[in-house]
Amino acid sequence: MRKKSSVLLIYTGGTIGMMQDAKSGELKPFDFKSLSKQIPELHKFDIDLSAIAFEEPIDSSNMNPDIWIELVQIIQKNYNKHDGFVILHGSDTMSYTASALSFMLENLNKPVVLTGSQLPIGIIRTDGKENLITAIEIAGAKEKGESIIREVCVYFEYKLYRGNRTFKYNSAHFDAFKSPNYPALAEAGVNIHYNKNARLKPTKKALISHTKLDNDITVLKLFPGISKKITSAILNTPGIKAVILETFGAGNASTDAWFTDELKKAIAKGIIILNITQCAEGSVIQGMYETSAHLKKIGVVSGADLTFESAVTKLMFVLGQKLTHQKTIALLQKNLRGELSN
Numbered sequence: 001m002r003k004k005s006s007v008l009l010i011y012t013g014g015t016i017g018m019m020q021d022a023k024s025g026e027l028k029p030f031d032f033k034s035l036s037k038q039i040p041e042l043h044k045f046d047i048d049l050s051a052i053a054f055e056e057p058i059d060s061s062n063m064n065p066d067i068w069i070e071l072v073q074i075i076q077k078n079y080n081k082h083d084g085f086v087i088l089h090g091s092d093t094m095s096y097t098a099s100a101l102s103f104m105l106e107n108l109n110k111p112v113v114l115t116g117s118q119l120p121i122g123i124i125r126t127d128g129k130e131n132l133i134t135a136i137e138i139a140g141a142k143e144k145g146e147s148i149i150r151e152v153c154v155y156f157e158y159k160l161y162r163g164n165r166t167f168k169y170n171s172a173h174f175d176a177f178k179s180p181n182y183p184a185l186a187e188a189g190v191n192i193h194y195n196k197n198a199r200l201k202p203t204k205k206a207l208i209s210h211t212k213l214d215n216d217i218t219v220l221k222l223f224p225g226i227s228k229k230i231t232s233a234i235l236n237t238p239g240i241k242a243v244i245l246e247t248f249g250a251g252n253a254s255t256d257a258w259f260t261d262e263l264k265k266a267i268a269k270g271i272i273i274l275n276i277t278q279c280a281e282g283s284v285i286q287g288m289y290e291t292s293a294h295l296k297k298i299g300v301v302s303g304a305d306l307t308f309e310s311a312v313t314k315l316m317f318v319l320g321q322k323l324t325h326q327k328t329i330a331l332l333q334k335n336l337r338g339e340l341s342n
Ligand code: ASP
Pocket: 013, 014, 015, 016, 058, 059, 060, 061, 089, 090, 091, 092, 093, 116, 117, 118
C-alpha cells in the first residue's frame, strides 16, 4: 500500500489567521485552533498533517532574523519525520522569510512552501482556503517516492514560485506576488502543473541548517537629487559591513565625483557595496553604460538580478559565515539557491 505523505504545518501568523478586534476594528492574529476550525477540509486530506503553532502568532511586519532561526530549527528538528513543510505567514514579509530560509537551509531536498492570504480565513471571500489547501497538496506531492518540489517556495493565488525570486507587489489583489526574473514552478488549475525544468536539482547531501545571520547592513536607494550629506551619513553608519546600493535601470548611478568618492571611501574601509536595480525586472550589468562602468572600476559588487529581498537576506547569510573579504564577495556573486540567473 502507498505510504501517505506527511506534511508539517507551521503557523506563524499573518492575515490568514486574523480576526477583527471588536473594539478597535484592527486585524489581529488569533490562535491556530480557531484557524483550523474554519477549515474542516484539513481533515479530508490523504496526507498526514501535523501542526506547530507559534504561541503568539505575529503580523509578519514583526518578522525578524531570530524567528527565521527558530523556523530553520523547527524544520531541521522535524526534517526526517515529514515529506514537506507549509509555513503560514503574513504576506507582507513573506518573500524575505522565503529568501532567508532558502539560504539558511542548504541541501534542502523537500518542499518548504510559504503561504498566507489577503483576507482572513473567517471571511467568506477569503483566498486563504485555496492557498492553504493547495500549498499542503504541493508540500505532500511525490513522484516515484521523491518530493516533486525540493526548495523554499511561495504559493499564492494559483502560482508556486521560487521564494527567493519573489516580492510582494500588490496589497489589494489576491494575486499579490510576482517573480519577474524566474518562471513559476507550478500553476494550479483543475490539476497542478509542475514546471519541472525550472526546479532546483535534487541532492543526496545531508541538510545543513545555517543559524548565523549578520544584520549589520543598510540600504542606499538612489534618486535624482540625493544629497552628499545623506549619502555620506548612510555609508558612514557605525559598524556597517555592507550597503545595498539601489541603482537605476541596468545598475546605473551618478558619475558626480563626490558620489564616486563617497563610495570609494566606504569600499576602502572594507564595506561591501552590492548593486541591485530599482527595476522590478531585469538585471544589473555593470559596464553596460558609462554610468555603471565607474562602479565596477571602484569595486562595487554586482547583484545581477537579485531581488531586494534576496539581497538583504543573502547578505545577512553570507556575512554570518565570517569569511574573508574576498570569499564573502565571491559567495555573494555565486548562485547558491537559484536566486541568481547565470
Ligand atoms: N499584515 C499582514 C501580515 O503580513 C498582511 C498579510 O498577511 O497579508 O502579517
